[in-house]
Amino acid sequence: MDHILDIKGLNVTYGPFHAVKDVSFSVEPGEIFGLLGPNGAGKTSTLSAVEGLIKFDSGTISVAGYDIKDKPLYARSAMGVQLQATSFQTELTVIEILRLYAGIYGVPVTQEMLITLLGDISLTESEDKRFGELSGGQQQRISLAIATIHDPKLVLLDEPTSGLDPQSRRRLWERMESIREKGNSVVLTTHSMEEAEAVCDRIAIIDHGKIIAVDKPQTIIDKHKNDSEVIAISRRGKITLEDVFIALTGREIRA
Amino acid sequence: MQITIPKTSTILSTLLRADLTTQWRNRKSLIMVIIVPVIILTSWKPLIDKVGGAFVLSTSITIGLISIGLMGYSNAIARDRDKGIFQRLRVAPVSSWCIMASRLIVQLLTITLLTLLVFVIGYDFDHVKLSISGYVLTFISAIASGAVYLSMGQVIVGRIKNPETVQSTTRLVYLSFIMVGMFGQLGVLGDQIKQIVHYSPYGTVNAILASSMEPSKWTNESTMLLLLTLGYTLVFSFLGIKWFKWK
Numbered sequence: 001m002d003h004i005l006d007i008k009g010l011n012v013t014y015g016p017f018h019a020v021k022d023v024s025f026s027v028e029p030g031e032i033f034g035l036l037g038p039n040g041a042g043k044t045s046t047l048s049a050v051e052g053l054i055k056f057d058s059g060t061i062s063v064a065g066y067d068i069k070d071k072p073l074y075a076r077s078a079m080g081v082q083l084q085a086t087s088f089q090t091e092l093t094v095i096e097i098l099r100l101y102a103g104i105y106g107v108p109v110t111q112e113m114l115i116t117l118l119g120d121i122s123l124t125e126s127e128d129k130r131f132g133e134l135s136g137g138q139q140q141r142i143s144l145a146i147a148t149i150h151d152p153k154l155v156l157l158d159e160p161t162s163g164l165d166p167q168s169r170r171r172l173w174e175r176m177e178s179i180r181e182k183g184n185s186v187v188l189t190t191h192s193m194e195e196a197e198a199v200c201d202r203i204a205i206i207d208h209g210k211i212i213a214v215d216k217p218q219t220i221i222d223k224h225k226n227d228s229e230v231i232a233i234s235r236r237g238k239i240t241l242e243d244v245f246i247a248l249t250g251r252e253i254r255a
Numbered sequence: 256m257q258i259t260i261p262k263t264s265t266i267l268s269t270l271l272r273a274d275l276t277t278q279w280r281n282r283k284s285l286i287m288v289i290i291v292p293v294i295i296l297t298s299w300k301p302l303i304d305k306v307g308g309a310f311v312l313s314t315s316i317t318i319g320l321i322s323i324g325l326m327g328y329s330n331a332i333a334r335d336r337d338k339g340i341f342q343r344l345r346v347a348p349v350s351s352w353c354i355m356a357s358r359l360i361v362q363l364l365t366i367t368l369l370t371l372l373v374f375v376i377g378y379d380f381d382h383v384k385l386s387i388s389g390y391v392l393t394f395i396s397a398i399a400s401g402a403v404y405l406s407m408g409q410v411i412v413g414r415i416k417n418p419e420t421v422q423s424t425t426r427l428v429y430l431s432f433i434m435v436g437m438f439g440q441l442g443v444l445g446d447q448i449k450q451i452v453h454y455s456p457y458g459t460v461n462a463i464l465a466s467s468m469e470p471s472k473w474t475n476e477s478t479m480l481l482l483l484t485l486g487y488t489l490v491f492s493f494l495g496i497k498w499f500k501w502k
Contacts, residue, residue, distance in 0.1 A: 052345070053342060053346065053501075053502070064258055073348040074258050074348075076346060077258050077348040078258045081343075081346040083342060087338040087339045088340060088343065089273060089335070089340060091276070091280035092273060092280075096273065096276060100269055100270070100273040101347065103265060103268075103269030104269055104344075104348070105261065105347065106259065106260065106261030106262075
């Protein structure tokens with residue numbers, strides 16, 4: 001089976017700082033893949049390299065079989081992206097923003113289709129509102145609707161649930177699962193171990209720019225549950241993914 | 256896996272529609288671009304017999320062009336970059352040149368609007384009438400001259416990241432251009448400044464526009480100033496593109 005995302009030997013540097021060190025992993029069709037790591041571990045840099053936002057020093061990245069350097073427009077066509085801090089033209093209304101991105105991705109849409117799309121994300125009443133007038137949760141829903149407007153093979157979500165209330169977070173998880181049901185894939189970065197356990201089929205833990213573990217969340221827990229460091233960190237007797245994560249990445253607080 | 260990408264023309268027209276809507280909703284800044292040239296056109300009416308209609312019209316257009324390039328274009332780019340709007344577009348299958356081309360087309364349309372407005376007010380209020388060739392040539396010169404200030408705006412957003420700093424810098428440069436340019440050209444600030452202004456982007460643009468309004472008076476000096484304007488545009492464009500960061 002072809003990988004939907006294939007990263008091999010990725011290296012990213014910012015001047016003297018080596019942010020991503022020889023990272024390799026692949027994502028299968030119909031898989032939700034989580035990228036976990038402390039602040040500054042290299043998650044967003046890895047994702048930015050896939051998105052084509054930063055130039056990487058070495059390695060290869062292919063999306064749906066298209067090399068991100070050789071065929072950037074094809075690769076970007078195959079993916080939908082929700083950035084960590086995204087914004088749209090505040091002067092445009094919600095429906096105009098949807099129409100703009102539908103046009104950019106070459107999706108023919110009618111007014112009725114856009115209204116249906118807004119209904120799917122419970123924003124029918126907001127079609128004439130400007131993006132700046134929406135709440136954080138509503139903006140996040142619009143952002144995800146745009147990321148998936150062209151039914152991409154791969155959806156990249158950079159900390160999609162940060163700042164969301166539990167209801168909105170649950171709704172987002174359901175949307176990720178519906179993407180998976182269609183056979184498409186999701187790669188998300190998150191700080192929430194609960195989220196990683198709840199929705200991710202596989203996770204990669206990245207620290208200091210290096211991948212230190214890649215597997216199913218439960219497999220990673222099982223592999224490390226008897227480590228003395230993990231047991232020492234455990235707070236309630238039951239070993240969680242968070243216990244393993246802290247044991248693997250250290251207790252010190254990152255900037 | 257077979258993936259298709261939309262045609263460049265489709266993407267460009269989609270971007271253009273959004274950018275034009277944004278410009279239209281920012282009517283306040285559009286009015287600010289137009290108001291100073293209109294004030295000059297109306298308040299300088301008594302001077303027309305002394306300095307000539309072509310000088311008044313060319314000064315109005317020059318100041319409007321400075322305002323479009325330095326205030327309108329650079330501030331919009333700095334603001335949208337800061338908000339992350341460009342980053343969002345760049346993760347879509349859109350070429351970087353498409354994003355900029357759409358922005359520049361909107362500015363060229365604003366220049367067209369400004370030039371037409373100056374022609375209409377100049378004709379109607381100041382009774383300055385040009386020949387057909389004068390109107391056509393001035394229109395072409397306005398577009399070419401507008402590129403100088405757009406490229407200067409690009410240099411400013413290339414060097415300065417913070418949108419508030421871009422705004423204050425462009426205001427300062429705009430005011431300097433107007434005050435030193437206008438008064439320097441009239442000789443109020445001395446002969447040396449007059450000479451400097453003459454060969455500055457302000458003076459060259461003003462002179463080209465004035466010569467274009469009266470094509471029969473186009474001289475070798477006009478051609479030299481046109482070449483100098485193109486030279487300024489090339490240098491500023493090179494630096495502006497080189498220094499510009501999307502993020």
